Amino acid sequence: MPEADLSILNRVYEIILNRKENYDENSYVCKLLNHRKGMNKILEKVGEESIETILAVRNEDHKEIVSESSDLIFHLLVLLAANNVTLDEIAAELSARHEKMKRD
Numbered sequence: 878m879p880e881a882d883l884s885i886l887n888r889v890y891e892i893i894l895n896r897k898e899n900y901d902e903n904s905y906v907c908k909l910l911n912h913r914k915g916m917n918k919i920l921e922k923v924g925e926e927s928i929e930t931i932l933a934v935r936n937e938d939h940k941e942i943v944s945e946s947s948d949l950i951f952h953l954l955v956l957l958a959a960n961n962v963t964l965d966e967i968a969a970e971l972s973a974r975h976e977k978m979k980r981d
């Protein structure tokens with residue numbers, strides 16, 4: 878397993894932004910972003926991966942929880958990029974909530 882940290886979220890998000898600008902017929906992200914169903918296809922994938930994550934938890938299958946959660950987060954990154962929401966905005970929102978809610 879390669880070493881990894883949460884900076885991978887930014888790296889994948891940047892690739893998705895790049896796919897928005899540069900069409901590549903071999904790219905899964907481009908297929909999603911340009912699907913005939915439009916935004917509904919991305920919403921379907923987020924819904925599908927959410928349900929698969931729920932089932933993995935119900936089955937108490939740790940490996941599947943990791944795998945399905947990764948699918949969900951990846952498709953959520955596509956959804957955010959497609960709607961021009963940046964990861965900085967998400968970080969700012971979570972950080973503001975944390976500052977407001979933190980207890981000593």
Ligand SMILES: N=c1c2ncn([C@@H]3O[C@H](COP(=O)(O)OP(=O)(O)OP(=O)(O)O)[C@@H](O)[C@H]3O)c2ncn1[C@@H]1O[C@H](COP(=O)(O)O)[C@@H](O)[C@H]1O
Nearest residue numbers: 889892893896903904905906907908922925947948951952
């Ligand atoms: N992290 C991912 C990632 N996770 C999952 N997937 C793809 O998501 C797809 C959907 O997964 P499913 O389990 O639902 O499979 P499926 O039933 O065949 O999917 P559908 O027929 O419903 O589309 C699969 O084809 C996976 O390959 C991903 N595709 C891309 N990435 C990242 O996005 C980057 C850009 O990818 P490309 O645009 O393909 O170059 C890659 O370098 C990766 O970092």
